[in-house]
Amino acid sequence: LDPMPETGLVRHSFGDLCDEIGDEMVAEAMATSKRISLLWSGGIDSTAALIAIMKAATRRSCLDCLRVLLSVDSVREYPDFYLEFISDRIEHAQVSRPISASLDPGDLNVTGEHGDQLFGSHI
DSSP states (O other): OOOOOOOOOOOSOHHHHHHHHHHHHHHHHHHHTOOEEEEOOSSHHHHHHHHHHHHHHHHTTOGGGEEEEEOHHHHHHSHHHIIIIITTTSEEEEOOSSGGGGOOTTSEEEOOTTHHHHHOOOO
16 A cells, blocks of 8 residues: 655644535535535544534535435434434435435535544444
8 A cells, every 4th residue: 555645743633624624615515506415324424524514504604505415324323413403404315225326416425434444443
């Protein structure tokens, strides 16, 4: 595999970096008139991505550019988050397999995939 690149001093927290990337994604969605479709599993990785995008979209008054794709299992994994932040506040749609059938190629499609591979997992 390729070696890990040298890094300089990190001056931002993980939360700051998530917020920065969320803001970049919302800016891109607005500039290109695209919707952000986020596949939310209810796990920590997709929830972190969703929070960053929600914060940026709220700051820019364009929460309607976000659609959350979820399943019954997503809600079971983090029901409190679903009820407080998604249920009556954000457009959302239930998806089933194959998930690719729910994706719109014209959207900016976001997932929390590969978080476990990057940061480790207990499984």
